[in-house]
Amino acid sequence: WRQTRKVETDEDRRRQMKTDGDRWRQMKTDEDRWRQMETDEDRRRQVETDKDRWRQMKTDGDKWIQMETGGDR
Numbered sequence: 001w002r003q004t005r006k007v008e009t010d011e012d013r014r015r016q017m018k019t020d021g022d023r024w025r026q027m028k029t030d031e032d033r034w035r036q037m038e039t040d041e042d043r044r045r046q047v048e049t050d051k052d053r054w055r056q057m058k059t060d061g062d063k064w065i066q067m068e069t070g071g072d073r
């Protein structure tokens with residue numbers, strides 16, 4: 001009696017997993033659409049990250065200037 005019920009629950013789990021898989025597939029297709037939209041944003045972001053790198057270099061330069069002025073004192 002218990003064993004047959006266990007087999008049923010296992011099958012139910014498999015069925016659950018299948019429906020979950022379908023949901024994941026649905027989400028993936030949605031993600032693919034988002035990815036399509038994001039590629040344009042990524043290009044803009046790339047330009048921005050390049051700007052950020054320049055800013056980083058500038059702040060590093062400012063640090064050097066800070067150290068130099070500290071040495072002058």
